[in-house]
Amino acid sequence: MNENKIRVLMGKPGLDGHDHGAKVVVRAMMDAGFEVIYTGLRKTPRQIAEAASNENVDVIGLSSMAGSHIPFCEKLKPLLREYDLEDKLWIIGGNVPTKDHAELKDFGLDAIFPTGTHFNDIIDYIKSRYRQLA
Amino acid sequence: MTEYKIINESGIEVKELYTQADVDSSGGVDMVGLPGEYPFTRGIHKEMYRKRPWTMRQYTGFANAKDTNERFHYLIENGQTGLNVAFDLPTQTGLDTDDPMATGEVGRVGMAVDTLRDFEIAFDGIDLEKITVSLTINGSAAILIAMYLAMAEKRGYDVAKLRGTAQNDILKEFIGRGTWIFPVEPSIKLVGDTIEYCARHAPKYSPVSVCGYHIRESGATPEQEMAYAFCIAKAYADDMLKRGLHIDEFAGRLSYNFNIFGNLFEQVAKFRAGRSLWAKIIKEEYGAQNPKSMWLRMIAAGGGGGLTIEQPENNIVRGAYYALISALSGAQTMALCCYDEAYTIPSEYAQRISLRTMQMLTQEMGMCETVDPLAGSYYVETMTNEMRKKMEDTMAEVEAEGGIVKMVSEGIIQSKVSAQAYDMQKNIQSGAFPKVGVNCYQTDEDENEVEFHPYDTRDADQQIENLNAVKAERDQAEVDRTLAQVKADALADRNVMPAIVEAVKAYATVGEITNKLVEVYGYYQEPIRF
Numbered sequence: 001m002n003e004n005k006i007r008v009l010m011g012k013p014g015l016d017g018h019d020h021g022a023k024v025v026v027r028a029m030m031d032a033g034f035e036v037i038y039t040g041l042r043k044t045p046r047q048i049a050e051a052a053s054n055e056n057v058d059v060i061g062l063s064s065m066a067g068s069h070i071p072f073c074e075k076l077k078p079l080l081r082e083y084d085l086e087d088k089l090w091i092i093g094g095n096v097p098t099k100d101h102a103e104l105k106d107f108g109l110d111a112i113f114p115t116g117t118h119f120n121d122i123i124d125y126i127k128s129r130y131r132q133l134a
Numbered sequence: 135m136t137e138y139k140i141i142n143e144s145g146i147e148v149k150e151l152y153t154q155a156d157v158d159s160s161g162g163v164d165m166v167g168l169p170g171e172y173p174f175t176r177g178i179h180k181e182m183y184r185k186r187p188w189t190m191r192q193y194t195g196f197a198n199a200k201d202t203n204e205r206f207h208y209l210i211e212n213g214q215t216g217l218n219v220a221f222d223l224p225t226q227t228g229l230d231t232d233d234p235m236a237t238g239e240v241g242r243v244g245m246a247v248d249t250l251r252d253f254e255i256a257f258d259g260i261d262l263e264k265i266t267v268s269l270t271i272n273g274s275a276a277i278l279i280a281m282y283l284a285m286a287e288k289r290g291y292d293v294a295k296l297r298g299t300a301q302n303d304i305l306k307e308f309i310g311r312g313t314w315i316f317p318v319e320p321s322i323k324l325v326g327d328t329i330e331y332c333a334r335h336a337p338k339y340s341p342v343s344v345c346g347y348h349i350r351e352s353g354a355t356p357e358q359e360m361a362y363a364f365c366i367a368k369a370y371a372d373d374m375l376k377r378g379l380h381i382d383e384f385a386g387r388l389s390y391n392f393n394i395f396g397n398l399f400e401q402v403a404k405f406r407a408g409r410s411l412w413a414k415i416i417k418e419e420y421g422a423q424n425p426k427s428m429w430l431r432m433i434a435a436g437g438g439g440g441l442t443i444e445q446p447e448n449n450i451v452r453g454a455y456y457a458l459i460s461a462l463s464g465a466q467t468m469a470l471c472c473y474d475e476a477y478t479i480p481s482e483y484a485q486r487i488s489l490r491t492m493q494m495l496t497q498e499m500g501m502c503e504t505v506d507p508l509a510g511s512y513y514v515e516t517m518t519n520e521m522r523k524k525m526e527d528t529m530a531e532v533e534a535e536g537g538i539v540k541m542v543s544e545g546i547i548q549s550k551v552s553a554q555a556y557d558m559q560k561n562i563q564s565g566a567f568p569k570v571g572v573n574c575y576q577t578d579e580d581e582n583e584v585e586f587h588p589y590d591t592r593d594a595d596q597q598i599e600n601l602n603a604v605k606a607e608r609d610q611a612e613v614d615r616t617l618a619q620v621k622a623d624a625l626a627d628r629n630v631m632p633a634i635v636e637a638v639k640a641y642a643t644v645g646e647i648t649n650k651l652v653e654v655y656g657y658y659q660e661p662i663r664f
Contacts (some may be wrong), residue, residue, distance in 0.1 A: 015224065015235065017307070018550070023552040028556065040662055042227070070238075
C-alpha cells in the first residue's frame with residue numbers, strides 16, 4: 001500500500017438511488033489524490049463492511065439521501081467491529097439533518113457532512129485526521 | 135457592447151440584444167407555425183389553457199395506503215386536479231415490506247405497496263374518471279400498472295376508457311434515480327410489454343412518461359436533458375415497431391417529464407424547440423399519420439436540483455418561477471416542488487403553498503388567457519432555433535457512439551453527466567455559478583427551520599401485519615398458479631403483462647412477482663465508470 005495515498009471507500013447504503021452527490025464527492029476525492037473505491041448502489045451493511053475490509057481502506061464514507069441513515073449506521077456499527085474496522089475513519093454525507101447528528105456520533109461516526117458542504121472541507125478533514133492516525 | 139461573453143448552460147452564447155436578423159440567421163420562423171398544428175412549437179393544442187388549465191398534480195405518498203389516501207383527499211379538496219403517487223423504496227425496487235433489505239426503508243419516501251389491497255385502500259373514494267392518477271414507479275412498474283388496472287376494474291371502471299400515467303422509464307433509472315431491478319435488455323422488454331398491453335387493452339392509459347427530469351438532475355444540460363430523453367423514447371418506440379405495432383398505435387400515449395430549473399428563457403426555448411423536434415422525428419423518421427402521435431405531452435415544474443437547503447423559504451419563490459416557466463412553456467401538467475422538499479417529504483402546508491402558487495398563475499396572472507405568449511420575441515425564437523440545433527447534434531452524437539442503450543449499458547452517459555455535475559458543483563462552490571443563499575447573500579441564521587415529516591417504525595410493523603393478513607386470506611393455489619404463469623411467459627419471451635394482471639388479482643405480492651421475473655432475467659450489475 002502506498003503510504004501517501006489515502007484510500008477511501010464510498011458506499012451507497014440501502015435502497016436509495018440518488019447517487020449524484022456520492023459520485024461528485026468521489027470525483028473531488030480523486031482530484032485530491034485519494035484512491036477511491038465506489039461501491040455502487042444498494043449495498044447492505046455487510047457488503048460495505050466487507051468491501052472496506054477487502055480494499056484495506058483508511059476511510060469509510062457513506063452517502064445517504066433518502067433518510068435511512070440511522071437504521072443503516074446502527075446495523076453497520078457491530079459489523080465494523082466484526083471486520084476489525086473500528087480504527088478507520090467513518091464519515092457520512094448527504095441529507096442528514098442536524099437533529100440526527102448526536103445519535104450518529106454515538107454510533108461512532110467521526111464526521112457528518114450535510115448537503116452543501118464544500119469539497120475542501122471534506123478533503124481537509126480527511127487529510128488532517130489521516131495525519132493524526134498515521 | 136459588453137466585453138465579456140455569456141454562455142448558457144446548453145452552451146449557446148447569449149447576446150446583449152436580439153433582432154429579426156438573429157431570428158433569420160438562426161433558421162427563421164419556418165418551424166414556429168400555429169398552436170395545435172404541426173410542428174407544434176407553440177403548443178400541442180389550439181386553445182391550450184384557455185380551454186383547460188394545466189393539471190395540478192403534486193407528488194404525494196407516505197407510510198401506508200391509509201395515510202396516503204387521507205392526503206389525496208386533502209389535496210383534492212384544495213383544488214388539485216390529478217394525483218402523483220410516491221412509493222417507498224422497497225416498492226420501487228420490487229421488495230416486500232418484510233424483506234430484510236426493506237428494514238428501515240418501509241414507507242419512508244412514499245407509500246408502501248405489497249398487494250392489490252394497498253391500492254384498494256389508497257384510492258378509496260377517489261373518482262378515477264375525474265382525477266387522473268400518475269404512478270411514479272419504474273423498476274416494478276409492470277406490476278403496479280397491473281395493480282392500478284385491476285383496482286379500477288374491480289371498482290367497475292371500464293379499463294378501455296381509463297386514463298392515467300405511469301413513469302415506467304427504466305432507461306433513465308440507470309442514469310439517475312437508480313430504482314432498476316433487472317438488466318438493461320429485459321428491462322426495456324418489460325417497458326415494451328406494458329406499452330403493448332396498454333395499446334391493446336387500456337388505450338387511454340399512458341404507460342410511459344419518458345424522463346429528461348432525472349437526467350438533468352444527474353448533471354445533464356437542458357439541451358442534453360431533452361436530447362437524451364428523445365433517444366430513450368426512440369429506443370422504446372423501436373422495440374414496439376419490432377413487435378409489429380404501427381407508430382400510431384402507441385406514440386400518442388407516450389408522455390414526458392421534464393425539469394425546469396435554470397435560465398427562464400433557455401427553459402422556455404427548450405420546451406418550444408423540443409416540441410417541434412419530437413413532432414418532426416415522429417412524423418419524418420417514424421412515418422406517423424395521426425397528429426396526436428407527434429404531440430410532446432409533458433409534465434414539468436419540478437426541479438429539485440434547483441432548490442436549496444439554505445434559506446428554505448427562498449424555495450417558495452423558486453417554485454413560483456418554475457411554475458411560471460412551465461406555464462410559459464405550455465406544459466400539460468405541473469408537479470411543483472415544495473419548499474421543504476430539499477429536506478423531507480413535504481408537509482400539508484408546503485403542498486398547499488405549491489397548489490396556491492399554481493392557482494395564482496391561473497386565476498390572477500392571466501396565464502391561461504392567450505397561447506404561447508413569448509412567441510415572436512426575437513430572443514426566444516432565436517434561442518428556440520439554436521436549442522433545436524443543439525438537441526439534434528446531441529442526438530446525432532449518441533447515434534454515432536452506438537446508441538443510447540449501449541451508452542447506458544456501459545455507463546458512458548452516467549459518467550458524462552456526473553463529470554458535468556462535478557464541474558457544476560465546483561462552479562457553485564467557487565461562486566462562478568451564482569446560487570442565492572448558497573454562494574451569495576448567505577445568512578448566518580440556523581437554517582434548520584423546516585419541520586420534518588415524522589417516521590414511525592410502527593407503520594412498518596403495521597404494514598407487515600397487513601401483508602400477513604392478506605396472505606392468510608388469499609387463495610394460495612391461485613397465487614402459485616398465476617406466479618408460475620408469470621415465469622413461464624417470461625421464459626418463453628411472451629408479453630408478461632396478462633399473467634402479471636392475473637397474479638395481482640390473486641393478491642400475489644410485488645416481491646413474489648419480482649422474484650419470478652428475477653429467476654428468468656437476473657439482476658442488473660451497475661457499471662462503475664468515472
